[in-house]
Amino acid sequence: MTIPSSRPKAIVAGGSLGGLFAANLLTRNGWDVDVFERVPEELAGRGAGIVTHPELFEALEAAGVQIDDAIGVKVQTRVTFNQDGHVHSERTLPQTLTAWSKMYHVLRAALPDTHYHSGDTVISVEDGPDWATVTLSDGSVHHADIVIAADGFKSAIRERFLPDVKLEYAGYVAWRGLVDEISLSQQTREALFEKFAFCLPQREQILGYPVAGHGNSTAPGERRYNFVWYRATSEDVDLPNLLTDSTGKRWSGGIPPALIRSDVLADMEEAAVTLLAPQFAEVVTKAAQPLFQPIFDLEVPQMAFGRIALLGDAAFVARPHCGMGVTKAAGDAMALVAALTNDADARRALVQYSQVRTQVGAAIVQHARHLGAYMQAQLKNDTDRQMAERYRTPEAVMRETAVPPKL
Secondary structure, eight states, X not given: OOOOOSSOEEEEEOOSHHHHHHHHHHHTTTOEEEEEESOSSOOTTOOOEEEOOHHHHHHHHHTTOOXXXXXXXXXXXXXXXXXXXXXXXXXXXXXXXXXXHHHHHXXXXXXXXXXXXXXXXXXXXEOOSSOEEEEETTSOEEEESEEEEOXXXXXXXXXXXXXXXXXXXXXXXXXXXXXXXXXXXXXXXXXXXXXXXXXXXXXXXXXXXXXXXXXGOOSTTSOEXXXXXXXXXXXXXXHHXXXXXXXXXXXXXXXXXXXSOHHHHHHHHHXXXXXXXXXXXXXXXXXXXXXXEEEEEBOOSOSEETTEEEOGGGTOBOOGGGOOHHHHHHHHHHHHHHHHHHOSOHHHHHHHHHHHHHHHHHHHHHHHHHHTHHHHGGGSOHHHHHHHHTTOOHHHHHHHTTOOOOO
């Protein structure tokens, strides 16, 4: 006979960074937690660079992660390059840059294996007066005091409770990639490493920074360089073309990197050489497997539905200009645990959580829209583009990009 646990029970749908933050924090606050991740293999090889903020470090420490120099690469300055490769301007702004794989590794290592279940897909979630009910793809049924939807920007659980809330395409994509430090020329390494760098040709915007390399090494010579290149992309013609693979299949929302057509990659690399500072052109053309992400906005009116809560990108998707995606998810997890600690009634606690974090999420999305206004204007008329240009000075971009908004 199974003896029921006296501890409150939580189920987390989604085992990426947001789900791991929630699981670690709840476990350390006396909860019995099960994380169900649909992908059967480990996620550690995914993702690219992450900008850190003080709130992220606070959440990591609360989740049981020891913060040391290996957590990321420290930079002291930001620099903007002209199209010809000369420095336009520079400013001091110390920051630590890390990698998605590093964050996943430290958070996953902090959570005992018994709590994490790979290859288990949540197919339905139902609220109830005494517990929430989760059904998995294998037909098994699980009950919990709360269910946390950390299933990403395409959240099926959000769709279940907020069917009218849709992703809104912003009019541009972000090409992303990583290149090994050792594969870059000495001139490019000296220009880019130890800095958070930008280049702002007309109608384009690219940024980059150093992150940990293979094996999460932050040693000089073993690091990698991460770039994010924003490019205007029409929704009716250009985006469908980018999302179509060599077999003619069109992917919705994003295409696996390995399936991006060779002619699409060739056009992107040609544009890099033509439009970008030579340092960035080298980074882009030497990236092992670049990918692109259509940029979306998403806002929800609430994050709690009885015993079920949305967390991270399942609730709010902000454009990456503000560098707040992982920090936002970590903040959600911290606020969720605080609400559950302050009120033993799970339903009331989740209402409190929703009230606090919907305001924060909306503010971050609005800030990211402001930072991305220039790119969004590129598919509009000349007047709109000229108006957007007025607010896109190198000084403003360096000052505001990947800096937390004042909430």
